Amino acid sequence: MANRLYIVSSGAGGTSYITPEAKKALKECEVVVSYSKYAKELKELIEGKEIYTSGMTHEIERCNQAIEYAKQGKTTCIVSNGDANVYGMATLIVEIIDEKELWDEIELISLPGVTSFLAAASKVGAPISQDFSIISLSDRLTDINLIDKRVKAALACDFILGIYNPKSKKRVLPYQNFLKALEDGYQDRIAIIASNVGREEKEKITITTAKDLITQDINHEAVSMSTLIIICNSNTRLTKNGKVLTPRGYLNKYELSGELK
Amino acid sequence: MANRLYIVSSGAGGTSYITPEAKKALKECEVVVSYSKYAKELKELIEGKEIYTSGMTHEIERCNQAIEYAKQGKTTCIVSNGDANVYGMATLIVEIIDEKELWDEIELISLPGVTSFLAAASKVGAPISQDFSIISLSDRLTDINLIDKRVKAALACDFILGIYNPKSKKRVLPYQNFLKALEDGYQDRIAIIASNVGREEKEKITITTAKDLITQDINHEAVSMSTLIIICNSNTRLTKNGKVLTPRGYLNKYELSGELK
Missing domain, CATH: 3.30.950.10 (Tetrapyrrole methylase, C-terminal domain)
Structure with missing residues (x-):
């Protein structure tokens, strides 16, 4: 089975709007990749996980990193605030996996959220x-x-x-x-x-x-x-x-x- | 304190996307007003509550009913699938409360959801x-x-x-x-x-x-x-x-x- 990579929409703001599916994915995974600020907001939900964070404008780097973790066999969540499809991380993850032809190696699951x-x-x-x-x-x-x-x-x-x-x-x-x-x-x-x-x-x-x-x-x-x-x-x-x-x-x-x- | 009426967006589909805030409101309330189909889908979350349901095109009736329950002092949730603001129940509830000049009697809280x-x-x-x-x-x-x-x-x-x-x-x-x-x-x-x-x-x-x-x-x-x-x-x-x-x-x-x- 391919290694699982979740795109987790955390909903607008902190954790008021996070869905059951998103919570489940954060619980299941080994690694969480996130913009630093959002990782802080999700702190209680991702305690004990391997966490990789970076700052604004480092989106490509975070996507590469998340894909790398998944390739290594670690179930990974990459976090996007609001909804990942609304100016969020979904497009870049899909584009890079496609560019690198990794569809056989990675099972990608995208979870929607409440956009701001x-x-x-x-x-x-x-x-x-x-x-x-x-x-x-x-x-x-x-x-x-x-x-x-x-x-x-x-x-x-x-x-x-x-x-x-x-x-x-x-x-x-x-x-x-x-x-x-x-x-x-x-x-x-x-x-x-x-x-x-x-x-x-x-x-x-x-x-x-x-x-x-x-x-x-x-x-x-x-x-x-x-x-x-x-x-x-x-x-x-x-x-x-x-x-x-x-x-x-x-x-x-x-x-x-x-x-x- | 005014009587509380929640507009609860249950997210697209059943309960996969329901937010923590929506769950909390459903837990807190005494009465749930809903389109029949959605009430069935929310069954586990609304057990033991007074439940009022009706069919499609009865939106005005459901809104009046929810407002009536709230006026009676019962904390009430009116359910809207997806997001209540996207062709859902939010507008009608606000319009009727305004038309009937009930803002002093009802504390309205609207909760967003994942639209389809x-x-x-x-x-x-x-x-x-x-x-x-x-x-x-x-x-x-x-x-x-x-x-x-x-x-x-x-x-x-x-x-x-x-x-x-x-x-x-x-x-x-x-x-x-x-x-x-x-x-x-x-x-x-x-x-x-x-x-x-x-x-x-x-x-x-x-x-x-x-x-x-x-x-x-x-x-x-x-x-x-x-x-x-x-x-x-x-x-x-x-x-x-x-x-x-x-x-x-x-x-x-x-x-x-x-x-x-």
Whole structure:
């Protein structure tokens, strides 16, 4: 039997959203490969395991390392925060195994998780009941013009918009373009700015408007690589207690009794 | 203190993806309100609780019922499969509480889950590492022309596309429009058709192409209300072992060693 390598999505934040399958994989494995910060958060679940950690931007190295452990016959988990398919580690692991032609040697099992867009949404009411688009503003691996085109098209089609990786200290142009796109007809949109969702003490979620985002200094600390931004659509409104609600449309068509209007 | 009402996202399928927070809420509550099928799947987690179930299309009734229980002082969970914000129960609960002005009486806590798009993606490789759009083809509550516009824009912007509620027996036109949109330049796209993701014995996931979807009889049983379809983007390819891979782009820019090319 081939050696098992798990891609473990740990869910947004610490361990509030970790699935039974992910826990089981962490229990079963011998080695855990992880970004240093996430390994700390999973501490209780991975005690006694061989642990390999490294810092941000060392994704390729961590993937190689995880594959190496699995090749050595050690059941291995590589950890990805949120969901591994949403700008996480899944793609790189699959690509490297394929490039190195290791499919006969490694049994790869990928486990999904709660991505931060959904975790953030749950904290502010019901903001995303309609169609939505998820866009990363990082142009490290995606053409900046394509990012720009996607943002504009999503706004024009009244998608709810989830923005990952809005900006870093060195990378502000895609975010500036995003703000310009909002300026042009979407200033009244409700915006949610969320950092560290699921990390109890550090979690910070602000309900504001696109206009407020635009008029802020764009180097403002509130928006960084670990911030998630949700731009709601033209149907979204605040409830009487200040929560965010995008009605799905039931109560336009049905009475509260459930009867057709 | 106000009476507590939890919106519990149970994750895709049965209980494979249920989060610790969701489990805790189900344990804490007195009453569980649920679509009949999901209550059966959660059986072990809700034993001994007062349980109220009803069938499909009775969403408004279930929400009213859950709110009623909470008003009576019973801690209540209303269950939503997948994630409650993704075409689930969150919006309706928030809307009804707001309509009835019950915010002082009810403490609402919403818990996120693994939506079926992410669960399905994890089972076939790494298909969605780039930007994506999620669209429901149900025109019960959304204008069919807007659905059509969103599908076309998402394809034109090379988003990966997640299609929920593709068609029912009575509702086939939005699905036909969707196939027409695929016909026009996107026939070679990899398509993933997934049913019952996370329900071990019933789960069925097929990797195919948009062309195969188009040439199928559209009343084919493989596509129904409980099917999720993923249309991959222009970068997606099959790996040497037949898995689906959308490369994020790392290996265009970096060597396998992690060094810049």
